Amino acid sequence: MANTILVGAQWGDEGKGKIIDVLTEQAEVVVRYAGGNNAGHTVIVNGKKSVLHLIPSGILRKHKLCVIGNGVVCDPLGLVSEMEGLRKNGIQVTPKNFVVSETAHVVFPYHRELDGARELLKGKNKIGTTKRGIGPAYGDKAARVGLRMNDLVDSARLEEKLAGRIKENNAVLKSLGAKPLSFKQVFADYDRAGRHLKPHVQNTVVLLHDQMRAGANILFEGAQGTFLDIDHGTYPFVTSSNTTAGGACTGSGVPPNRMDRVVGVMKAYTTRVGEGPLPTENQEISDLLHGMGREFGATTGRARRCGWFDSVATRHATMVNGIDDLAITNLDGLDTVESVKVCVAYRRGKMQYDFVPNDAQILAECQPVYVEFAGWRTPTDHCRTFKQLPAKAREYVKAISELSNARLFIASVGPGREQTIFV
Numbered sequence: 001m002a003n004t005i006l007v008g009a010q011w012g013d014e015g016k017g018k019i020i021d022v023l024t025e026q027a028e029v030v031v032r033y034a035g036g037n038n039a040g041h042t043v044i045v046n047g048k049k050s051v052l053h054l055i056p057s058g059i060l061r062k063h064k065l066c067v068i069g070n071g072v073v074c075d076p077l078g079l080v081s082e083m084e085g086l087r088k089n090g091i092q093v094t095p096k097n098f099v100v101s102e103t104a105h106v107v108f109p110y111h112r113e114l115d116g117a118r119e120l121l122k123g124k125n126k127i128g129t130t131k132r133g134i135g136p137a138y139g140d141k142a143a144r145v146g147l148r149m150n151d152l153v154d155s156a157r158l159e160e161k162l163a164g165r166i167k168e169n170n171a172v173l174k175s176l177g178a179k180p181l182s183f184k185q186v187f188a189d190y191d192r193a194g195r196h197l198k199p200h201v202q203n204t205v206v207l208l209h210d211q212m213r214a215g216a217n218i219l220f221e222g223a224q225g226t227f228l229d230i231d232h233g234t235y236p237f238v239t240s241s242n243t244t245a246g247g248a249c250t251g252s253g254v255p256p257n258r259m260d261r262v263v264g265v266m267k268a269y270t271t272r273v274g275e276g277p278l279p280t281e282n283q284e285i286s287d288l289l290h291g292m293g294r295e296f297g298a299t300t301g302r303a304r305r306c307g308w309f310d311s312v313a314t315r316h317a318t319m320v321n322g323i324d325d326l327a328i329t330n331l332d333g334l335d336t337v338e339s340v341k342v343c344v345a346y347r348r349g350k351m352q353y354d355f356v357p358n359d360a361q362i363l364a365e366c367q368p369v370y371v372e373f374a375g376w377r378t379p380t381d382h383c384r385t386f387k388q389l390p391a392k393a394r395e396y397v398k399a400i401s402e403l404s405n406a407r408l409f410i411a412s413v414g415p416g417r418e419q420t421i422f423v
Contacts, residue, residue, distance in 0.1 A: 031068075244321050
């Protein structure tokens, strides 16, 4: 497999967790390179559901090394809880199969409080953040006042640095009408988490280069999706990290010339969580999918906004990420639809766009230009080969791959590993 970057080609929630789990069979190392515990990967193995927020999905397979890279912002309390949950389910989590970058930044309670208070102040202009403190943590990183994992695992240094950060942020929280934090309580909680995590914390850049020299295949695990990227997404309705393929290099310390392939994951339709433009949003398909019990956030439980497939967006994602191969998920979600629409352009007044405008206001005013495909009106969840798919389903996935300017690699017809069709 060599070194592969896996990215979301839409607005997140594309089913990356399942595809990562499938591809991990061919990898020795899995690296999470961006984001925080605002992401959620749902993986079902032998009928057993696991929801992961920080730990790479490779942890569900034996003899794989899982790495949280330097580009991630890490909530230590959430991470310890996630590790304990996996262990209770019989999944091994040790310093031999799970490590964390010593330069990954730490999310503290004041980040979460600031996140919530700022979102409240925005009122109707809110972003729709998960309020996990991700944006403020990346803000501290950029302002060069953040604490990193190597600070967390040094008790004396943590106490000294945290005291100053709590004092400063309590003043800000007070000005926003929020309750101040207890330094004593925060320090006790985080010092305890630091002691728990210390055996897992190391220089992951050196580790990954050692693995490459030893011939290991590495899978770089993205979080969220292309249009939530801080630079290339529908700003300001985005996350605070680089979710696109370039983030894999900066977030891991592995250079671009050591990357071999980019796999883009996209649903057979389009979804989005939170605020911001979604040109193909459609109430009919939203009601259909929610009625099936689908499209509720793994992290927040919120109902996702749903729409028809948007090839303008996925084509743009292919360009930005350099996507080679596509994994199309949730094809079975369209099994009952009589006619399937695909957006091939946007129209705004007399203007027509075949790319995604950078101005979120302009994008919000765009209307989709659709072409229609006949639905296949038969279940696909039992299919295990491409030939077993209904002819109209095969035509549909081939068409949306061609419209996205990338090769069709995988068609997924359910959450299980066995419901993965390699094309």
